[in-house]
Amino acid sequence: MKKVSNIQWLWCYYRPYQIKFFTLVGISMGLTLLLTRNPKLIGQFVEEVVVGGDWTNAWLLLSVIVGIPAINIFGKYGYLLAFQSTAQDVIFQIRHDLYEKIQNMDQTTIKANRTGTLMSRMIGDTQM
Numbered sequence: 001m002k003k004v005s006n007i008q009w010l011w012c013y014y015r016p017y018q019i020k021f022f023t024l025v026g027i028s029m030g031l032t033l034l035l036t037r038n039p040k041l042i043g044q045f046v047e048e049v050v051v052g053g054d055w056t057n058a059w060l061l062l063s064v065i066v067g068i069p070a071i072n073i074f075g076k077y078g079y080l081l082a083f084q085s086t087a088q089d090v091i092f093q094i095r096h097d098l099y100e101k102i103q104n105m106d107q108t109t110i111k112a113n114r115t116g117t118l119m120s121r122m123i124g125d126t127q128m
Helices: 006-035 038-051 058-103 107-112 115-126
Strands: none
Touching: 006 058, 038 058, 058 115
């Protein structure tokens, strides 16, 4: 039997979710990049409104300055929920496969190992 690394073993469970996973990583990066625009907008607000006295774009700039962090907060909340949902699905599948494997074990294998050893392996494999 070929020995696989922990990452390879875990990735086979994440494979059905890979599009969702990479989309969420992209959203996370996009929200982080969006948040980097605020200091430039604040500088523009100070230059145009506070120093220059031009109030024509003040409400627009203030709306964008306040709106970007609001979008960031709700976006982060959404992708964190999606990440956690995906992780729970993966953990459920791992536990299901583990339970199925134990159910299909023959009695000699179960009797050859102590109950504590089997339980320790199960708990160690499924705790995240």
